[in-house]
Amino acid sequence: HNMRAKGMGWGRMPLFVWSMLTYSYLLVAALPTIAAAATMLLTDRHFGTDFFDATGGGDPVLWQHLFWFFGHPEVYIVALPAFGIASAIIPTMARRPMIGYTYIVLAEMAIALIGFGVWVHHMFADGLPGLTLSFFSASSMMVVIPTGVQVFAWLATLVTGKPILRTSGLFVLGFIFIFVIGGLSGPMLGLVPFDQQVHDTYFVVAHLHYVLVGGSMFPIFGAFYHWFPKMTGRMMSETLGKTSFWLMFIGFNVAFFPQHILGLLGMPRRIYTYEAGLGWEVGNLISSIGAFVLALGVLFTVIAFVRSQRSGAPAGNDPWDGETLEWASTSPPPAYNFAAIPTIRSKEPMWDQPELHEQEQKPALGLELAEGHQVLITSVLDAKPQAIAHMPHANPWPFALTMALLVLAYAILLDAWLLAGVGAVGTLVGLAGWFWPSGETQET
Ligand code: HEM
Ligand SMILES: [Cu+2]
Structure with missing residues (x-):
């Protein structure tokens, strides 16, 4: 609020900034639950508490509640910045202002809010009371409305504009296509009787890859092509970029669409190998081939990145004639x-x-x-x-702090108490170093 350009107000904020704002609140609200749950799990495993252990009077379902109370908002924590990326690229690509700016902002806030009221749809097979299931089934369906508002605003902007199809735009179109398929399997899973059939099968694996890869990875690749010239001053190759997109798009669908069918055929997830002769061989073979095509597509972007670093054409200030x-x-x-x-x-x-x-x-x-x-x-x-x-300059303290925390966490997991002590001291030193007054931050 006190570091903005004159004239910059709520109604003029870029949609990407709006999505990051909504995402930040979601993150702050969702993370404490998983932090508490992980700490409780830690004390269960190492200090003899019984929060989640039925033999000591605890309840494993409590773990599921705590995990998914974080876990479902988390999927929107992943998706919202990606929605923002799409909303940033689409007007530049369509050569016109975004249709439904206000509705997109409201839709993102609605998604964030409703996202806190649907977590039990991950627990439909737990044997919870029927009324509970109906409530969470209905609330899960509600998410479709604001999500649909966004998709239609994007499509309307594209249809009424004069789109120029560059690599970044292709990735956004791929995102809409894939994400909508994932948005269809989501509400299917939100139906209790259907979910009780396919829970913990590959149908869920297909759903989560369609929404997460389509909803997050494709927009992030689009963002990379869109903002790379701004970040480095060099252009990326459009030919390599478009090849990369098509390989990734085809590879992705070949890899993950068959998993819907495998799931409906009863193939369970979270098992590392299966007996032969259950009728899942062909689907899995196709899926593996798709995975290699997808990886090849990613490789093309890596090549485009390296080449552009070495010999990309100068980008200038505004290569796409962007609006922001x-x-x-x-x-x-x-x-x-x-x-x-x-x-x-x-x-x-x-x-x-x-x-x-x-x-x-x-x-x-x-x-x-x-x-x-x-x-x-x-x-x-x-x-x-x-x-x-x-503002302070970049310094190694935050990284040192993270590494010390990592050592601490793994040491406790492995019951290596001496190492845990080292990690704890390192964490404290890291914190102190980070916050030590450096005299750099000052106002003039
Ligand atoms: C209207 C929209 C959606 C509905 C109704 C929905 C519903 C569901 C349901 C019921 C499940 C549990 C399936 C089961 O385990 O039996 C599920 C799983 C999952 N969903 Fe969605 N979903 C929606 C959108 C999304 C979006 C947008 C994302 C991510 C960006 C997402 C990510 C996931 C993930 C990661 C899982 C798997 C969790 C696990 O490991 O079990 N979903 N979804
Ligand atoms: Cu969920």
Whole structure:
């Protein structure tokens, strides 16, 4: 709120930023549950508590509740940023503003909210009371509405625009296609009698790959092609990119569509090998072939990446004629992004404010950002520039902290108490180092 450009308000925020905002709240609300559950599991395993152990009066179903109370919101934590990526690429690709901006924002918030009320659909085969199942079946169906709103807004924007099909756009179209199929198997699983038949079969594996790979991996590849020129200043090869897309798209569907059928034929998941002669051989063979094609597709993107690093054409500030502000700065942008933060008067500033295409902007109130990690601090209500803050530089402490935590967690798992002590001390040192006042962060 106090670090924004003048004129930047709720109604002008890029949809990608909206999705990241919604995602952040979801993350903060969902993670404590899994942290608590994991700690309880740890004390069950090592310190003799019985939270989840029926022999000591605990309840394993409690574990499932806690896990899925985190787990279902988590699938939207994965999906929301990807929805935001799609909403960022689609207007640039369709050459027109997004249709239903407000509805997309509201839909994402609705998804985040409803997402907290559906977790029991992962426990339909537990033998819970019928009324419970009906409630969670109904709430699961509700998610379809805001998800549909988004899909139709994207499609309407594409249909009424003049789309230019680049690699990033192909990945977004692939995302919509695959995600919609996953969005169809989801509500099927939300039907209690159907789910009790296919729970823990490959039908669920097919569903989760359609929604997660389609809903997250494809948009992330699209984002990579869209923003790579901005991040590095070099273009990626469209030929390699499009080849990569088609191999990935075909490979993905060949790999995962047959798993729907395998699931309906009763093939259970979470087993590493199966007896021959159960009728699942052909489906699995096709699936394996698809997996290799998918991997080959990914390889093409790796090649495109390496080649572009070495010899990609210069990208310039705005290779796609994009509508949002990042295309006004150089590629790659300086650490402080803009020497003078521009004033925003539109949802698509780069299309509506020709002055943004000129190199030099006048600094507001003589506050010019010039070097390193500087940001402009503005007043909360009307974004008046007030001060320049110097943000800390990148340092190794957060990484050191994570490594120490990793050692600590594994040491406890393995009952290696000496190592656990080392990990604990390392964690404390990491925390102290990270938060030690460095004198770098200051306002002028
Ligand atoms: C209307 C939309 C959706 C509905 C009604 C739905 C419903 C379900 C149900 C009932 C299951 C449990 C199946 C079982 O184990 O028997 C399931 C599993 C799963 N869903 Fe969805 N789903 C939807 C959308 C999504 C989305 C958008 C994502 C991710 C972005 C997702 C990710 C998953 C995952 C990862 C699993 C597997 C969890 C496991 O390991 O058991 N679903 N879904
Ligand atoms: Cu779920």
